[in-house]
Amino acid sequence: MRLLLIEDEPDSLIGMKNAIDSLYNVEVELHTSNNAEDAREVIFKHYPELIITDIMLPGISGLDLIEEVVNKDYQPKVIIVSGFDNFEYARRSIHFGAVDYLLKPYSTKEFTEKVDRTLSLIKEEKKQLQYTEQQKSFAEIGTRSMRDNDLVEFCLKRTPLEEHLYHRLCLWNIDWLANKSYSLLIFDVKGYPDGKLYTEENQLKTFAIGNIMQDVIRDHIHSLLFKDPKNRWVLLTTIEDTEEIARSIHKKVKAYQKIELAIGISTKVSSLEEMHAAYSSALKEFQINSLTNSEDYVKSHHLISTDFTTANHLASLVINKDEECIRQVVKVFFQEVILIDGLESRDDITRKTLNYLSQILASISEQTLKELKEIPMSVWEKVDECTTLEEYEKVLSEYLTSVGHAVSTHGTNSIIERAIRIIHSSYMEDLSLQMIADELSLHPVWLSQLFKKETGQTYMDFLTETRINKAKTLLRETSMKVYEIAESVGYQNLQHFGTIFKKRTSQTPKEYRYGK
Known part of the structure; x- marks a missing residue:
């Protein structure tokens, strides 16, 4: 507690100081001054909670000093000391809030009793203020806690x-x-x-x-x-x-x-x-950002889920050794794992990664008719050690690339061979690329690219060639009517069949039949 003594008589100041030191040596931070000017500096520097001042001081009076420094933000307790039993002094003291009036001469006992009583009053007021602030704080915390609980509920x-x-x-x-x-x-x-x-x-x-x-x-x-x-x-x-x-x-x-x-x-x-x-x-954005080394903020509403991440499609990319596409699909897969499937922990990501990898290997085995080994323990360990999405992507992409190189090139041919067998057995039907892709568990875009790469023809060119070759055989070796032949090779529109046939052979079906 801070206390200021203001007294221009040296003996009186020393006496007051000694009395306070003897009673409140540790409890009180004591400052002294023998004039109003120095006292003003002490007040504005330390803001004492109790000021004991003589009225008669060099320069301005103690009353004038107190009236000058007291305001709504600083209201110390004040004890006025005076050698004059003057009502006007007492009235002014009461006006600015003085709590006591000490008339000279006074005894040490009288002085210490007044100081002790005032310090006790200050302590009690502090205690009450602390209690009030504490209750206010508790009320604010309680209100904020109720608010936050409701907001969490709205989020969940x-x-x-x-x-x-x-x-x-x-x-x-x-x-x-x-x-x-x-x-x-x-x-x-x-x-x-x-x-x-x-x-x-x-x-x-x-x-x-x-x-x-x-x-x-x-x-x-x-x-x-x-x-x-x-x-x-x-x-x-x-x-x-x-x-x-x-x-x-x-x-x-x-x-x-x-x-x-x-x-x-x-x-x-x-x-x-x-x-x-x-x-x-x-x-979802937070979870992706938390698992990536990038400082960019992922926008979940900008990501479009596609079926490019199916195990069958990625297996096809592995067989075709398309490393760039493998990396792209793997990246999208991990975004979908979080944004679409959601996650609870890294263990969930690891589990989903290994399940996905098992499905890819099974699809590769089915597409190539080649039995593959199970996921190596070293890959399990690498996946389990991943802490960021970049690490997951790197481990999975590198392993799938190595699998692609290990798979025999005959595997790719076997896919197209199966597609060709389907065409040869079903060319007379309304056979689309999507139907064959579904049969082979492939993505139609990738199947189309692979078909062109392996045969040198587009799927539609190959299907049309197959149908026209069969029609040519039927025209020369049977007596079937032209419209019957058209229907038997997959054309329901006779005129369309005739147009395609002539474009391919430079002859009409009838001209071809009779060798013109």
Whole structure:
């Protein structure tokens, strides 16, 4: 507790100082002054809680000094010391809040009793103020805790905006969630897609990240922070440029705390009900960003799921030794694992990766009619050691490339041989490339490319040639009518058959039959 003695009589000042030192040696931080000018400097530097001042001082009086320094933000307790029993002095003392009046001459006992009584009053007021502030703090924490619990609930499940919920939003001054467009962002330490362990070190990191985020968004009215069940920071904000605010937070956290952040950003939503969808979207982006070395923020709504990642299609690429396409499909696969399938941990990614690899090997074996070995233990170990998406992609791509080189080149021919057998047995039907691709468990685009590579013809050219060759045989060796031959080789339109036949042979079917 800080105390200031102001007395221009040296003996009196020493006496007061000794009395206080003997009673409050440790408890009181004591300052002394023998004039108003020096006292003013002490007051504005230390802001003593108790000032004991003589009225008669060199320059200005003690009363004038107190009236000068007391204001609404600084109201110390004051004991006035005077050699005059003057009512006007007493009245002025009471006016600016003096708690006692000590008339000279006074005894040491009288002096210490007044000081002790005033110090006790200060202690009691401090205690009461602390209690009031504590209760206010508890109330604020309780209110914020209730608010955050509800916000977490809104994130975890779709919640219609009912009247009682709107009243709560208004109570917490966040009713803008019901009538403005906003985005949801998720932040946490990079490398923990499924949440950090609950340790003291991680708690300190979370606290530090939150402080920096709060500082960044301080001037943005419609922004608030809370933590999700995995202790990740969630930011709700109406800020338009969310990527800019994310970069600002990322930059400051990295600069001040040396922490690399993973970030997920949702698209804008415009209702409380959509908070769940926004959270799910941001969480998927966060999980990918958490598992990648890149600082770019993945946009889940920009990624298009395709059937290019099927095990059968990737098996075809492996057989064809298309290394670039293998890498591309593997990359998309891992994005789909997180964005579409979702994940709980790295163990989930490892399990799905090995299952996917088993399906690819089975498809390669089926397509090449060649039995392959099981996944080597070394590959299992490499997959299990992966910590980022780049590492998963590298291990899987390199292994599949090696499998492609190990598979006999006859494997590719066998695929086309099977396709040709299907054409020869079903050319008379409405046979499309998609039907053959489905039969062979291949993607039609890749089958088309492979067919042209192996035969030198497009699929349609080969099918047409097969049909026309069969028609030529039937025209020369049977007495079937031309329209019957057309139907038997897959053409339901006689005119179309005639056009195709002449284009291929430079003769009409009738001319060919009679050898013209």
